[in-house]
Amino acid sequence: MEIAEALMNFKDQVPMLGCENAWIAAGALMAALKNEGTLKITEAQILEVLNRTHRQAIGGYCGLTGVCGIAPGIGACFSVILGAACPKDRETVTTMTVVAKIVNVIAQETGPCCCKNFVRHALTEAIALVKELLNISLTQPSDPIVCTDVERHPHGCRQEKCSYFRS
Known part of the structure; x- marks a missing residue:
């Protein structure tokens, strides 16, 4: 989570809304x-995850198809790690189950969509799934995350409906 927060804080370079946030989520999880x-993640695996995310994170698809690019980004992480592929069994089932859980977590945070919120909730769920499925413990921030992007949201911040909003 700390990696994603650091990357999202490059406010001049990372748009409030956009697929760059999917790359941040996937890249931060792999990093x-x-x-x-434990897993001996390689640079080639990280690049593969980012390439897969780039191919499926398409601007506006959260509203057009119901799939935020962050979900396939997290899915790409598990797919690469597990070696999932169409002819495989458990690896692919596990990856698809992860993506379904991430989509569900993100869906609970819409109205209007907020990529920063989605990154944070998706990574929180992904960290729990990494523990459950891979038996690897990744740390969560000890201090509560407070969003500093309220004024940047082009559709209006959800404010009190968002767990990262502080007035």
């Missing part, structure tokens, strides 16, 4: 797993 060390 955290690499830093943790």
Whole structure:
């Protein structure tokens, strides 16, 4: 989560809404797993995750199809780690189950959509799934996250409906 927060704080370079946030979520999860060390994540695997995310994170699709690009980004992480592919069984089931859970978590946070909120909630769920499915513990921030992007939201911040809003 700390990696994603650091990247999202480049406000001049990362738009409030956009697929860059999906790349941040996927890249941050892979970097955290690499830093943790159990899986021996390679640069090639991280690049593969980012390429897969880039192919499926398409602007506006959250509203057009119901799939925010963050979900396939997190799915790409699990797919690469597990070696999921169409002819495989458990690896693909697990990856699809992860994506379904991430979509559900994000869906609970819409109205209007907020990529920063989605990154935070998706990574919180992904960290729990990494523990459950891969038996790897990644740390969560000890201090509550407070959003500093309220004024940047082009559709209006959800304010009190968002768990990261502080007045």
